[in-house]
Amino acid sequence: MSTLIHVTHEAVQKVGGIGAVLQGFFTSRAYNQSVGRSILVGPGDAGTQDLLVRAGKILYSSLSHVDAGGWGAKFRPVQERYGVGIIYGTRTFIDKTTGVESNPEVLLLDVSNPDLGQLGEFKRMLYERFGIRSDLYHTWEYEQYVRLAAPGLAALAAIEAAKSRPAVILAHEFMGMPLALAAIAQNSDAYKTVFYAHEVATMRRVAEGHPGHDTMFYNVLEQAMAKGKFVEDVFGLQAPFFKHALVSAARFCDAVLCVGDHVMSEMKFLGADFASKNLRLAYNGVPAYDVSLDDVEQSKARLQKYTEAILEFKPDFVFSHVTRMALSKGMWRDLKVLWHLERKFRQTGQTGVLYLLSSELGAPRKGHEILDMESRYSWPVGHREGYPDLSGGEADFYVHMQKFNACARQIRVILVNQFGWSRASCGVAMPPDMEFIDVRKGTDIEFGQSIYEPFGIAQLEPLSFGGLCVITNICGCAGFVDKVTGGRGTPNVLVADYTKLADGGATLDKVLAIGPRERNAIEEREAERIAGEILKRLPTDRQSREAFIKNGGELAKKMSWEVVSRDYLLPALNELK
DSSP: OOEEEEEOTTSSSOOSHHHHHHHHHHTOHHHHHHOSEEEEEEEOOHHHHHHHHHHEEEEEETTTTEESSSTHHHHHHHHHHHTOEEEEEEEOEEOTTTOOEEOOEEEEEEOSSOOHHHHHHHHHHHHHHHOOOGGGOOOHHHHHHHHHHHHHHHHHHHTTTTSSSOEEEEEEHHHHHHHHHHHHHTTSSSEEEEEEESOOHHHHHHHHHSTTHHHHHHHHHHHHHHTTOOHHHHHOOOTTSHHHHHHHGGGGSSEEEESSHHHHHHHHHTOGGGTTSOEEEOOOOOOOOOOOHHHHHHHHHHHHHHHHHHHSSOOSEEEEEEOOSOGGGOHHHHHHHHHHHHHHHHHHTOOEEEEEEOOSSSSOOOHHHHHHHHHHHOTTTSOOBSTTSBOHHHHHHHHHHHHHHHHOSSEEEEEEOSSOOSHHHHOTTSOTTOOHHHHHHHOSEEEEOOSSOSOOHHHHTTGGGTOEEEEETTSHHHHHHHHHTTTSOBTTEEEEOSOOOSOTTOOHHHHHTOOHHHHHHHHHHHHHHHHHHHHHHSOOSHHHHHHHHHHHHHHHHHTSHHHHIIIIIHHHHHTTO
16 A cells, blocks of 8 residues: 545544544554555644644644755745645654554645635535535534645645555545545546544434434434435434535545444434445454553552552442543433442442543643642532533533432542643642552453444453443444454343334334433333443452453454454555555
8 A cells, every 4th residue: 555645623633533533553563564644634724733843843834934854845835836835744643552653744735725716616626526515514614624634635745645556545534524625526546535434423423313313313224225215314414514514525536434334324324325335344443451450450449559558448349430521422311320339349349440431621720720629619419500510512521420429328529620630730639649540550440331432442441450341332432342352242242222122023113213212211121231230240359350451352353453453444545455
């Protein structure tokens, strides 16, 4: 494979799932041995440039007049024609465990003051060639990547990205589609285009926006597809949603990569054009480590020590949920399971604590703010609405947490609405030697009962350390686990199914009518089952804990980024030759 071009909003900084994917690929030996050249393309400005300085090296910048290598002669014609700024350099990726390092090129474009004539011509082409009406969409999320497309393609030509043809453009989510469409419109053999479906934005919107959530949506999808119906046949016109327009345009790409089995079904649900499209699975990878029980117990001891400092009891079990504060993460389901587990712990005398690491803000609270909240009202045990503490969404969830903590005797839930997990970021009650990896190593259970989860890397991160991972059947990682275990499952991964209906013969009209009452009833039944399974599976002695670590480590290695690169990504891309 000569050149892979990754178009993404995470070109210089890991923000979410796509950043984790890039880190996994660029530190994979299989990827680096097979791909000759990698280029990251995304939007940029002065702030992004500063990030690149810290993450790599700048070779050229029209913003700060840097030119280490005579790149200006190549880039200036692009800048003048399209009215953009250009930053070009490299970014360093390192896997500290394996020592694998790579330095892909980075191409950033400042599109804040585009040439309006060129932009208008591109938008006209989008409509005439691909049916995308830019006049419908008045959001920067859309506008930014449309502005990036034509000059981005021209800048790629300036650095001879397709010198060894064809180069492959990986459009990571809707953000990469305008540039991919610009390449398709050229009608040349310079590029192959691939839509990388890390989700299907149309389906996320439907599943999150309907009170029946996944209970309704996946039953409707199955019933509708069996009748030859697609998303707009069932849920109405989606064209006013700009992400739908861009993702639907993936039908013009040479191939589509799907991070999970449900994502593949969701892509087909977009329309008839995808039924015969080249759709390929490309699961995400899972971190794999070699650890001992002593390592795990040291981390758990730190978590127990922290719990003693803030709650004045040493829990038998430590649970965690590391996630974004988002509706799709289904965090209320954690509380439902814990209600049933709490009742069982009253009988056994066992105790537990759930650390919910989740923040709605885009940046960490400042250290002095954390210290002030800790001293005034015992943050994170206590919280107050308003910055620097609870944002609106955090406050909404905290109400339910308060009820649980007021009624429960054996289990407590702690919301740590802060990025980082150390004394510097979380206050003086935390042990000085605490690190974020301790949450992964020391947890007994990682919850991740999402209502929409294309894959779910975070849910399986404790696998290597013997953690019990509680996920839902709609998570893409559930399909990967099923594949590597040959359909037999594993004690280390507990799969909840909130889509299973008591009435197996429900009609399409009936499943469309599923609302909060029906979903809540299903959630209560399934939460009780999951709590019972947790009690059966949780290791309680040294031998069973060692077995969980051994089994989890072996499973993680079969789901590693090396495996994903070798067995999924590269074979799919090689088919494009």
